[in-house]
Amino acid sequence: MSKRVFATPQEAEAAFYRAFAQRDLDGMMAVWADDEDIICVHPVGERLQGQAAIRHSWQSIFSNGPRMSFRIEEPRVLRDERLAVHQVKERIRFEDEQDFQPPVMATNIYRLGNGGWRMVLHHASPTPPLEKPSGTVIH
Amino acid sequence: MSKRVFATPQEAEAAFYRAFAQRDLDGMMAVWADDEDIICVHPVGERLQGQAAIRHSWQSIFSNGPRMSFRIEEPRVLRDERLAVHQVKERIRFEDEQDFQPPVMATNIYRLGNGGWRMVLHHASPTPPLEKPSGTVIH
Numbered sequence: 001m002s003k004r005v006f007a008t009p010q011e012a013e014a015a016f017y018r019a020f021a022q023r024d025l026d027g028m029m030a031v032w033a034d035d036e037d038i039i040c041v042h043p044v045g046e047r048l049q050g051q052a053a054i055r056h057s058w059q060s061i062f063s064n065g066p067r068m069s070f071r072i073e074e075p076r077v078l079r080d081e082r083l084a085v086h087q088v089k090e091r092i093r094f095e096d097e098q099d100f101q102p103p104v105m106a107t108n109i110y111r112l113g114n115g116g117w118r119m120v121l122h123h124a125s126p127t128p129p130l131e132k133p134s135g136t137v138i139h
Numbered sequence: 140m141s142k143r144v145f146a147t148p149q150e151a152e153a154a155f156y157r158a159f160a161q162r163d164l165d166g167m168m169a170v171w172a173d174d175e176d177i178i179c180v181h182p183v184g185e186r187l188q189g190q191a192a193i194r195h196s197w198q199s200i201f202s203n204g205p206r207m208s209f210r211i212e213e214p215r216v217l218r219d220e221r222l223a224v225h226q227v228k229e230r231i232r233f234e235d236e237q238d239f240q241p242p243v244m245a246t247n248i249y250r251l252g253n254g255g256w257r258m259v260l261h262h263a264s265p266t267p268p269l270e271k272p273s274g275t276v277i278h
Contacts, residue, residue: 037215037217039215039226041244041246041264043264044264044265044266044267045244045266045267046242046244046266046267047213047215047226047228047244049215074186076176076178076186076188078176078222078248078250078259078260080219080220080221080222081219081220081221082219082220083217083219083222083224085222085224085248085260087178087186087260087262089186103185105180105184105185105186105262107180107246107260107262109217109224111217111219120217121217121224121226121246123226123244123246123262123264124264125180125182125183125262125263125264125265126183126264127183127184127185128183128184128185
């Protein structure tokens with residue numbers, strides 16, 4: 001199976017969150033570089049390194065977790081020739097819930113290689129629950 | 140006051156953890172780039188951006204938190220010409236405690252500018268508490 005080539009870090013990132021939302025394990029791993037130095041830190045998780053450990057973690061998330069949809073907010077970008085850092089706020093909504101969860105902070109790093117831009121690091125961490133707004137709730 | 144120039148990302152990182160341990164606010168902010176795009180995410184924290192917000196957060200940590208010493212373990216490095224990503228495990232020991240805390244995962248990013256290598260992103264997140272080893276404890 002030939003892998004898709006991502007011409008920009010943005011294309012790789014879109015494929016990452018699409019695979020995440022669709023629980024598409026092959027699609028997810030196609031975003032990651034084929035290297036043993038890739039790193040993934042899930043919220044409140046240990047550091048995982050390399051294709052096998054990272055694939056296993058996504059397989060577990062896709063098998064055991066609820067279905068989710070994503071909204072990516074306030075991206076911040078740092079760029080060099082062959083590295084791109086995207087710092088984003090992931091807003092996640094679980095299946096059958098009305099509201100989005102408090103933001104997850106994610107640092108996503110992409111590297112340009114022969115196969116285009118691929119993810120080399122994903123570091124996600126939780127934030128405190130949002131304060132309920134005070135005052136009258138207007139429906 | 141002229142700022143120190145860090146010739147390598149490693150020098151900048153050493154200064155970062157030295158300032159952290161010594162609660163040296165000016166030393167800490169001298170490690171960070173003089174840019175409004177710098178980003179800091181403390182464990183379970185929101186994203187902070189820019190010199191003022193980041194300085195304020197370190198001031199609060201240095202004023203209110205316990206004194207700490209650091210051991211930096213298992214650094215992983217991704218490098219490009221002008222960006223360097225260090226993924227490290229921070230082991231923190233609080234003053235008056237014998238043991239180190241469970242590791243904090245930190246992604247530290249440095250950028251090469253006219254003033255040498257300076258920090259542009261620090262993203263730290265907690266890990267679950269370590270399992271107590273079973274069996275006899277040997278002192």
